[in-house]
Amino acid sequence: MLRLIGRRLLLMVPTLILASMLIFALAEVLPGDVARSILGPYATQEQVDLLNQRLGADRPVYERYVDWAGGFVTGDWGDSLLFDEAVLPLVMRSLGNSLLLAGFALVLIVPTSIAVGVFAGLRRDSLLDRGITVSTLSMTVIPEFVSGVVLLYVFAVWLKWLPVTALPPSGSPFVSRFYYLILPAIPLMLLELGYIARMARVGTVQVLAMPYIRTAVLKGLPRRRVIFGHMLRNAMVPTVTVIGTQIGWLIGGLVVVEVLFAYPGIGNIMVQAAKNKDLPLLEASVLMVAILYMVSNLIADIVVALLNPRIRMGG
């Protein structure tokens, strides 16, 4: 198991280097003249030259890349042009906020969708089963900002059950943050619910057909024990696997939800940086998101391995 993790961590290094090259190429090489693309067509040539010099964009590409990547590794991430602050603490603070939201969303997503899926699977092919499958799958294809804005209207504006903002007023206890995060977390949940519930349903249906479940039922175990003791564990494996494949969409969804709720997470910071062409902040936050993406994929793989003895032992 440890060898598996070690190997995967080592494999992350080249991928990360390639991703950083991709980010650098897209941000600084693709637009041609960096300063011109920041300042727009109305800036004078002198201003453009000056900014290019300040950004170091007048040096050869590989030199700039090595400089930038080296700075990233040693913690020198430069200063944000937009927020007038060092990039590193800013990105770390936003990352913390994002992880809180994403973690909270996952805590809601996993049990809810497994419960929904198992529920549907136990009532296989009934009207209720079909209704659940169709409605949850329709929800997954609707963009988060659409479901988010509808939820905001219904629960915050109309019913007034939940707050409109995603952050409590400063000075509130930490626990109250979760209350404010309920509304932003639901669109993320709806995005994933359909896929995960479908996998949980398929897993349930398959496991139900297994002889060991029949044995358990025939030997007179109560229904609840059969479901919780025998079935759930095996129905979990495909479910966790599918969560792993959905992480990219979840991160995309995180960006959208943070923008919609004006939540100060890494996605929101990244969009702000992109809109204002704040290159140091943009590159650092995108690279950070890439790392987040890879680490979450790794964690998903590890969890799958932990649940599946055949992978766990095989290393």
Added chain:
Amino acid sequence: MDVRSPDLREPDPEAVETLADGEVGHQEPELEADAAAAAEQRRQRRFLFTALLRSPTFMTGLVIVLFWVFMGLFSTAFTQSPTSIDAMATLQEPSAEHWFGTDDLGRDVLARTMAGARTVLYIAPLATVLALLWGSIVGLVSGFYRGITDEIIMRLVDVLLALPIIITSILILSLLGRGMAIIIITIGALFTPPVSRTVRSAVIGEREREYVMAARLRGERSAFVMAREILPNIKEPIIVEGTIRLGYAVFTAATLSFLGFGLAPPSPDWGLTIATQRVFLQIAPWAVLFPAAALASLVVAVNLITDGLGRVFSK
């Protein structure tokens, strides 16, 4: 006789001759078989068509999509102008004059909702076509040649997929500016890797078949074998992949315009409208909820088409 020469790309002349001789000898039954095969193909196509017409999922999706296509093309002929500003009638609730109310600039929400279909219906299909085109070429080359070519192409594909698509497109669009053509090319390029993966695996399934071998023995050029022999035989997975991508393209295009990387105001684009009108959610929810419902109906409809098509093909 052994028709399998060691190197298929340079056929053994003798083997080709024997093969040709054989063909001449059985010309008539071969022609009959051809005619029978063509008739069978026609019958299958007709069967597929009626199966699609009978699929309620497919037809519901199609009707909704056609409705939006019609609205996108012609709505301005019978609604009020989607861009005319009326400073005396801002944020009015739905009335006989403005069925869906007005937005912050006094523009008619009904007209804007109907016309809002246009941009996404340009961007998503064109981006999908680009992705299918590029993805088919890349997948064909990769799957046909295998070896080192395949290895290099697939590693490049991995790198492009190392970041969530939304993140990469934000990075590209923030610096290259907003405009329909750039958005289409960006989404098309970012959807190329998944398409090429699908095409590649389909090609690998086909390349060892007899008809491919026969074409090579006839001495056909690789490009001909790929485009005229293999491609027609893998069009089903490509069509299904295309409809899946179309759904994602609608999703991605709408999300990008919500985040502010799509078209500029005063475009009635749904994502953009939701982004700009959401600050008025408490006083004028209609300006947000109608475009949101419209967008939701379109994405669900596209996915119904995908679902119906996939089910008919898999039969």
